[in-house]
Amino acid sequence: MLFLKRLLDFYINSSIHVALSVYALVRMTGFLFQITIIEACASFAFFGTIVGYNFVKYDALARTQKLQMRTQLKAIALLSFLSLLMAVYCFLWLERTTQLIALLFFGITLLYTLPFFPNRKNARNWAGVKIYIVALCWVGVTLFLPIINAEIPLTNYVFLVAIQRFILIFVLILIFEIIDLKWDDPHLKTVPQQIGVERTKLAGSLLLVGFLGLAFLDANFNSQTMILKSGVAFTVFLFLLFANQKQSKYYSSFWAESIPVLWWVLLLLFG
Structure with missing residues (x-):
């Protein structure tokens, strides 16, 4: 072991x-x-x-x-x-x-x-x-680099995906900032340091609602895609909800950071 x-x-x-x-x-x-x-x-x-x-x-x-x-x-x-x-x-x-x-x-x-x-x-x-x-x-790196390399035009859909991805990553980083609160230098002014843990969780939750709301702007919107994104958003929400300074490093550095991999696998299976 x-x-x-x-x-x-x-x-x-x-x-x-x-x-x-x-x-x-x-x-x-x-x-x-x-x-x-x-x-x-x-x-x-x-x-x-x-x-x-x-x-x-x-x-x-x-x-x-x-x-x-x-x-x-x-x-x-x-x-x-x-x-x-x-x-x-x-x-x-x-x-x-x-x-x-x-x-x-x-x-x-x-x-x-x-x-x-x-x-x-x-x-x-x-x-x-x-x-x-x-x-x-x-x-x-994960969106614009491969799109530009493939010479795909930067359409409204590209920027829609970019905003959604930014929100998801932003909320995932909030989980790290909550857990690292007791180690971070106060001068860093991370989100939890500035507005507190509870308000950070509220802000992250509202961002996840926005993440789902943006899905309705997708011209290729369908129920299967919505279910998939809802599952990912709910998983991130749970990690955010239970994030605290007493959680082990594996909570964020392994489990929370596995969510993008989970999202990719689910997209391959059900997308």
Whole structure:
């Protein structure tokens, strides 16, 4: 059991799980927009997420020498290096325009992590903006990147899906912010820090209602799609409802983060 726990911890701490969620959303985009050649985009997003998230999580601590290179961290460093090589390989298969956009998101990741401006903290520590940066990056990588790579026009439907996806990711991040409330720096001004846990849950619930309401604007609206989105929204709502500072790290980092994968699987089975 101890071995399995360590394996699960490595799976989560090395960002493989969050990368799988990103991969699932890219593949979902392929399903929704009937993109047949999407593996290069999906793989680039998967390996790029491992590199980006591990860079964000461990770079600052490594630079200040507060992080000792334990065995697991050495394994994470090796995985990140191999993932970087794979991300570069997949990057070469993308269209030129897509490559430029991918570089833009890479720049945002650097801005999010490194303090580029004198006497300024990195973007991760800019009060109140972290959640918006992360949600926008997720939407950009999982939706706009594969759509632009496939040269699909940016129609109203694309932006409708983008808003829905932004809402879902935003609410999922709220779950993380509630659970991390006791560890987060008060200067971050996360949503729970600014309006409290109960109001955060209320705001998240209203956003999920909006998520479902937007489904009626879809020209291809049907009852099966509505049932599927309702199931996903209800699952997110339950995770939000029971989120608190006493929950284990697996509650958010494994279970809540599995929801995009669940959504993709359900879409493949019943979409």
